[in-house]
Amino acid sequence: MNQQKLILIGHMRAMRMNGDTRPLRELARDVAHLITGAEAKRSLEQDICAAYLREMRKESLDGAEEVELSLPFETGDIGRYRTQQIVHVRRDGLEDFLKHDVVLGTEINAHDAWEVLQRRRTLAHVEKRQKENATHTEELRAIGYDPATQTNHDMHKLGDIRVCVLCGEGPIAGDPWEHEHETPVVIGEGAGRIGWAHRSCNRSKGSTEMAHQTI
Numbered sequence: 184m185n186q187q188k189l190i191l192i193g194h195m196r197a198m199r200m201n202g203d204t205r206p207l208r209e210l211a212r213d214v215a216h217l218i219t220g221a222e223a224k225r226s227l228e229q230d231i232c233a234a235y236l237r238e239m240r241k242e243s244l245d246g247a248e249e250v251e252l253s254l255p256f257e258t259g260d261i262g263r264y265r266t267q268q269i270v271h272v273r274r275d276g277l278e279d280f281l282k283h284d285v286v287l288g289t290e291i292n293a294h295d296a297w298e299v300l301q302r303r304r305t306l307a308h309v310e311k312r313q314k315e316n317a318t319h320t321e322e323l324r325a326i327g328y329d330p331a332t333q334t335n336h337d338m339h340k341l342g343d344i345r346v347c348v349l350c351g352e353g354p355i356a357g358d359p360w361e362h363e364h365e366t367p368v369v370i371g372e373g374a375g376r377i378g379w380a381h382r383s384c385n386r387s388k389g390s391t392e393m394a395h396q397t398i
Contacts, residue, residue: 191215192235199269200282207232207279239280243267243294244301250283270294325377349384361385 194214195207203210211228252264269280271294283291320330326345328338343354348363363380380388 188231188234191231192238195231195235196239196269199280202282202285204281204285207235207277211235236278236280239269240271240301243269243271243280244298244305252284264288264291266291266294271297322377326379345379347381347384348378349380349388352381355381358383 191211191214195210198210198213208228211232212224215224215227215231248268249265250268252266254261264283266283268283270283270286270291272279272281272286272290273293281290286294323330323338328341328344330338333341345360346353354360358381360379361382362377363385364378
């Protein structure tokens, strides 16, 4: 995101924190007044609206300082709303973020539910990514790389180090690899080795000599 957009987003946030409750498009239109050209302005308005929402979502989920909203009662026997300084709302079907003391109580409740859902989605994504990355690490180890000491760049420089379990040769152009089998190893020595074979070798197995086998 370029510096100009960050500045405009900052202006929009300040307007919200000053209690401005106008639709997001109106705020974007106000801060875009220095941009010339009608089409450029419309495009910029859309861009900074989307960028503003992205930034406010992140701020809301980053554990920003909470505030308590209390009424001017002499006693403290009435509860207080606890919420983020800027609150996620949805009005007329449109997403926005408003200052805490200009939103409805039910919108604060909705913000809490939204925040829980976003965190669950983030956690689910991270857990899925973690599982996939751990599986990929084991795949690389089974091939013969060492992800504990080799970076992705290091492994790229080594190239494809697989060897066909049927003919003993390395990669051959136009003859893709197939997963032939998994070979178990002695307990304590790590994961089993994945057996790779050239497609031509694998599909001719048991009927003819291997396509690339030397005599």
